[in-house]
Amino acid sequence: MNPDLDLTLQRVIRAPRATVWRAWTDPSRFAKWWIPAPTVCRVDRLEARPGGALLTRMSDDGAAFVPHMDAIFLVADDLERLVFTNAVDSAWRPATPQPVAMTAEITFADHPDGTDYRILVRHGDPAARARHEHLGFLDGWGTVTSQLAKEVEQ
Template identity: 80%
Template sequence: MNPDLDLTLQRVIRAPRATVWRAWTDPDRFAQWWIPAPTVCRVDQLEARPGGGLVTRMSDDDGVTFAPHMDALFLLVEDEQRLVFTNAVDSSWRPTSPQPVALTAEITFADHPDGTDYRVLVRHGDPSAREHHEKLGFFEGWGAVTGQLATLAESRA
């Protein structure tokens, strides 16, 4: 972790690691928590494997009209342990310049006496990108969706 380039988030989710993992890898469950409510998420592609795509759309509350949200690529998938994806390469393996910021996210899942130790590490290419992402509301946004993930996983535990 490089504090000049990276942003992190950690939370204990009171659910088994397999349940939290499934919320990340099952498209129907993923759509329920990935974008902060009340915005609605639609998952166009979620292939949790190295080289698999992660494509989502979002709708402002109505769930009818959807706009692009993210087009990313999984770099690493270690079953129930770690997911790594980037939006700097899209789901068709083309380099891209994503807005508002290019990033590589590493999500780790570990056993904890109370459930799952869930950690997010988001890497940026330079300090200005990291600072921009933080100012855009990294902690609020990623914190909100992590809370939604926890609510979903804990309700299924």
């Protein structure tokens, strides 16, 4: 972790690691928590494997959907780690995503109370990190992490 380039979030989710992993890798489950409510998520592709696509859209009214995330998975270590980037799109083309290019690493580990869930988001330069933080990294990723926890802790 480089504090000049990276942002992090950690939480214990009170659910088994396999359940949290499924919420990340099953498109119908992923759509329930991936975007802060009340915005609605539609998953066009979620292929949790190296080179697989992560393609989502969002809607404020549930009818008109606009692009949200167009990324690829770089790593998918079953039940342990997912890494994806939006700097390359789902068609394997270099991208200039808005609002910021990033590589996100999600790790899942056993914890006595459930799953030790950690997010590390890497940026290419300090300005991109600062922009992501200013735009609400902790609020956005924190909200979807809370939504994920609510979904799997039931």
